[in-house]
Amino acid sequence: EVQLVQSGAEVKRPGESLKISCKASGYGFTGYWIGWVRQMPGQGLQWMGLVYPDDSQTKYNPSFQGQVTISADKSIKTAYLQWNSLRASDTAIYYCARLSGYFTQGVYFGFWGQGTLVTVAS
């Protein structure tokens, strides 16, 4: 059974750093891209970026490029989303999800983690 288990909720102050995680099990971790999706309070889904755990290749939504860092550690089957300096506007639920499909045709998220709530407030 494919499972993506995310780290727990975080409360941070503006300017602080943060790294949240997504641990995969039930499939070959290095063979699938992992993506991160943001959902701000009461809002829709926004794709942030992707990481390929086998070689740590990344693809970013231009809107998030430079704002976050996406990485993976294949030795422990875990993907990460990281901020160096949080802002109040980063308050959201962040989902990791496993990518399926082909970039030449179309890709989608077949399996999702449970989400990590990040609250940034002074």
Add this chain to the structure above:
Amino acid sequence: SYDLTQAPSVSVSPGQTASITCSGDRLGDKYAYWYQQKPGQSPVLVTYENTKRPSGIPERFSASNSGNTATLTISETQPMDEADYYCQAWDSNTVVFGGGTKLTVL
């Protein structure tokens, strides 16, 4: 950037058919995907590659994609189908989501 447009809300009576649409430039030339998200839960893929259903998704969920519009159809809608529905496409190396449609079953 590529945009996908959805109506904010759709209402349907139990047992009736609900249609949720997603519009984008030449969307029919791409694959469209649909997700269901219930309050407090993670999104769930309900259709992929325009018309396919993942295992475990009821047959009452179907989808199509042609021209500029993709459509998710829910037949014999049940109260448990009340949720937010998001369409998604892949364009220019970008995952694009529609703004979401809140389906109310009343």
